[in-house]
Amino acid sequence: MSNVTFEGVSKRFGAVAALDSLDLAVESGEFVSLLGPSGSGKTTTLNLLAGLLDADDGTIRIDGRDVTPLPPDKRDIAMVFQNYALYPHMTVFENIAFPLRARRPRPPEAEIERRVDRVAGTLGIGDLLARYPKEISGGQQQRVALGRAMIRDPKVFLLDEPLSNLDARLRIRMRHDLKALHNEIKSTIVYVTHDQAEAMTLSSRIAVFNKGKLQQFGTPDEIYNRPVNAFVANFVGDRETNFIDGSLAARDAGLSFTSGGLELHLARPVPRAAGGAGPARIGLRPEAIVPTDGIGRNVAEAEVVQTELAGPELFFYARLAGGVEVGSRCAPSLGLVKGQAVRLRFxxxxxxxxxxxxGVCISHGGSAT
Ligand SMILES: Nc1ncnc2c1ncn2[C@@H]1O[C@H](COP(=O)(O)OP(=O)(O)O)[C@@H](O)[C@H]1O
Ligand SMILES: [Mg+2]
Structure with a gap:
């Protein structure tokens, strides 16, 4: 197990700042995801760590040791790619054993067999060792690729979108298996994904990237419930965050936010960073807008304009009296239908x-639930 630090690491490709002065510290045994949209610098970060790219600036350390000038084979890192390219003419056993056989001096055959058996056992593919890649499923192939990385017992595993070639169900299954595997082997893992659900479920911490810049590094709970800016608030989550533009004013030892006909009272001071009263944008997740029978504080009248039944929940869009449209979710048993009047509690x-x-967040809600 090893820790990894990036100190002011930058990489340009011509006019593109693929990675802009990254500072990041991954602790030993952590599962850290690099999350962001396509082109945000995730793979560049991984390639810099692996030594497949040279940094223009900054220092990368593994266990405190500066590895920035070292070639890939001197960094003791194993990488698993999206297209995990097994050798088709080799059996599963030979694929997993390959990195050991390439070692000089080559380990004794008995040791190779013992290590392949152990890794295959951990991955649950012990009964597939005699088969060829084309004779096993996509998920099993992915496990073989993982096994080929694990056999070297590296200091750090780097995985670049390793599940993205799998279908949706299998991705979720493999997500579960990867998490269990990490619990067992407890290695340091740096994992690239553009899938926020994957990052949320797998990671001890998530580094969110946009346009080559690290936006936020925190636990899934922090990232989801205390986003540092509008980009993070919107990118993380299975549905868009509702953003509403309006204005803030001090009121009754708290503040009021108004937008069209909507008026919300919050029991917190006007954030100093807002420069007192004035224009502001609020953001809240669909599940923070709740259909209610009640009236009173922070309840607004709305009309359901669209519904989407998504298995265990009903997602719906509603238009507030002042014209603002919001997305919200509730139990299907509420039976909301298009055109229906509904009261929503913020x-x-x-x-x-x-x-x-x-887009900087200047005040979070008090609760993290
Ligand atoms: N070898 C390269 N040559 C030129 N531009 C590149 C190269 N690799 C990456 N880029 C650019 O750098 C940016 C970040 O790319 P990348 O790290 O691959 O993003 P991600 O993995 O988040 O999708 C993108 O704008 C991409 O087009
Ligand atoms: Mg990439």
């Missing part, structure tokens, strides 16, 4: 306030 503990010009 959960003040889950309302974040953003600076409209920069």
């Amino acid at each position: 959960d003040e503990a889950r309302i974040h306030i953003f600076e409209p010009a920069t």
